[in-house]
Amino acid sequence: MTILPIDPTANANPVALLDFLEQCRAMAVAINRPRLVSITLEVPALDPLAVLELIFEPNERHFYVERPAENCALAGAEAVLEFSARGGQRFADCQRFIDSTLADAIAVGDQTAPFAGPHFFTAYSFFNDTEPGEPFESAGIFVPRWQVALANGRTTAVANFIVTPDSDITALTKKVWHAHQKVAEAASPGMGKSTLPRGLATRATATAGYRAAVSRALELIAAGEFHKIVLARAIDFAAPDAVPLHPLRILNGLRQRFADCYSFSLANGRGQSFIGASPERLLRVRDRRLLTEALAGSAPRGASASEDAALGATLLHNEKDVREQRHVLDSIRRRLEPLGLKLTHPAQPGLRKLANVQHLHTPVEAPLPDGVRLLDALARLHPTPAVGGTPREAAVARIRELEGFPRGLYAGAIGWIDAHGNGEFFVGLRSALIDGPNARLYAGAGIVAGSSPEKEFEETEIKFRAIRDALLG
Numbered sequence: 430m431t432i433l434p435i436d437p438t439a440n441a442n443p444v445a446l447l448d449f450l451e452q453c454r455a456m457a458v459a460i461n462r463p464r465l466v467s468i469t470l471e472v473p474a475l476d477p478l479a480v481l482e483l484i485f486e487p488n489e490r491h492f493y494v495e496r497p498a499e500n501c502a503l504a505g506a507e508a509v510l511e512f513s514a515r516g517g518q519r520f521a522d523c524q525r526f527i528d529s530t531l532a533d534a535i536a537v538g539d540q541t542a543p544f545a546g547p548h549f550f551t552a553y554s555f556f557n558d559t560e561p562g563e564p565f566e567s568a569g570i571f572v573p574r575w576q577v578a579l580a581n582g583r584t585t586a587v588a589n590f591i592v593t594p595d596s597d598i599t600a601l602t603k604k605v606w607h608a609h610q611k612v613a614e615a616a617s618p619g620m621g622k623s624t625l626p627r628g629l630a631t632r633a634t635a636t637a638g639y640r641a642a643v644s645r646a647l648e649l650i651a652a653g654e655f656h657k658i659v660l661a662r663a664i665d666f667a668a669p670d671a672v673p674l675h676p677l678r679i680l681n682g683l684r685q686r687f688a689d690c691y692s693f694s695l696a697n698g699r700g701q702s703f704i705g706a707s708p709e710r711l712l713r714v715r716d717r718r719l720l721t722e723a724l725a726g727s728a729p730r731g732a733s734a735s736e737d738a739a740l741g742a743t744l745l746h747n748e749k750d751v752r753e754q755r756h757v758l759d760s761i762r763r764r765l766e767p768l769g770l771k772l773t774h775p776a777q778p779g780l781r782k783l784a785n786v787q788h789l790h791t792p793v794e795a796p797l798p799d800g801v802r803l804l805d806a807l808a809r810l811h812p813t814p815a816v817g818g819t820p821r822e823a824a825v826a827r828i829r830e831l832e833g834f835p836r837g838l839y840a841g842a843i844g845w846i847d848a849h850g851n852g853e854f855f856v857g858l859r860s861a862l863i864d865g866p867n868a869r870l871y872a873g874a875g876i877v878a879g880s881s882p883e884k885e886f887e888e889t890e891i892k893f894r895a896i897r898d899a900l901l902g
């Protein structure tokens with residue numbers, strides 16, 4: 430990436446912009462290829478979700494993720510660049526796309542500001558290949574036209590665009606200036622209010638046969654085919670009178686209730702969005718330090734502090750749950766150590782308490798060795814036994830047949846990567862696919878020897894609550 434020493438705040442006028450874009454075009458002519466140009470500006474305090482609401486277009490791509498507890502939110506919309514891949518090489522194909530895009534990219538503005546420069550919003554479906562007709566690709570990346578992020582009390586806006594050797598620079602200047610004005614408007618005191626449709630879901634149908642699928646999985650475990658498998662259920666909700674459900678309205682409810690989770694929305698640009706409040710970090714890389722976690726084993730929250738503590742203590746000592754979580758931790762070690770990572774983690778799991786459920790949790794950390802990049806680690810980690818099973822191949826091979834519905838992005842890997850190789854991915858859990866007035870909700874549970882079909886069913890009911898309550902308003 431070429432970083433030009435231009436101060437965009439001092440040059441925030443259409444004449445300077447035109448001049449700058451002419452320079453970029455000359456740089457595109459020099460290599461005879463299009464270039465991604467990225468302008469970063471620090472702006473007054475803004476809620477990225479409010480901005481996304483204001484510029485929301487149902488048929489544009491968007492990406493949103495927020496962890497209120499970390500005072501961190503990131504929004505992007507409209508694709509200036511898109512890439513998709515499928516199959517076993519999808520992570521490596523994505524890395525090549527990112528590398529070639531960055532090799533020709535030009536950036537201006539303070540590149541040390543939080544979330545400065547171009548970001549690649551990326552989603553991997555649970556399986557290497559999605560089924561025909563599924564709304565999201567098995568690997569999809571887009572670079573947004575605009576991005577607004579909040580971190581450590583600072584708000585950063587980024588505008589991205591493509592300059593080709595024969596770009597019409599006057600038209601492009603108008604477009605970029607218009608986008609700049611739009612974000613500036615959103616930051617003004619008279620900021621508009623979007624009128625989101627008030628669609629709420631009521632009617633529900635659940636996929637049948639979950640208990641039978643768990644029983645069948647227990648037979649396969651007894652026969653030695655695998656040790657653990659995660660099986661999910663889907664429930665379809667619909668809004669009466671076909672009033673469309675608005676992903677960002679549901680998201681606003683999720684972020685208020687699940688401050689400690691990743692509240693997210695990802696739109697495919699064709700009217701469908703995948704939303705949720707996921708408790709599970711798959712991977713974070715910051716300044717070449719990798720952070721992941723083993724999260725598995727579940728218990729309800731108690732009504733009083735003492736009941737809650739008792740439920741937590743039972744979970745910490747439950748042999749089945751401890752074994753289930755251990756499978757996840759062991760798998761993380763097995764998958765990452767061959768890359769040369771020296772992992773550190775506490776010897777015993779702790780409790781991760783969410784509004785509706787508590788889990789066993791072990792944070793895992795390591796410096797990234799030279800030459801190893803975020804997507805190398807992600808390709809090895811996904812899917813962990815927290816959402817797939819162990820041994821991975823044997824368990825994952827049975828999931829489609831036992832569940833009977835396409836997972837799509839449920840339990841997939843969703844996140845972002847920046848120009849320096851930093852990034853963060855979470856697991857697409859406690860989630861729903863929104864399509865007009867329809868919503869499909871997903872929740873699963875890990876099955877090991879000793880699991881009971883009835884208890885696993887109840888566990889999925891508890892997990893459904895997170896997204897169901899937000900959906901029902």
Ligand SMILES: C=C(O[C@@H]1C=C(C(=O)O)C=C[C@H]1O)C(=O)O
Binds near residue numbers: 659725727859873874
């Ligand atoms: C599969 C889900 O959650 C995963 C499975 C868990 C379990 O089996 O106890 C716990 C946390 C998650 O890793 C889900 O929420 O759908």
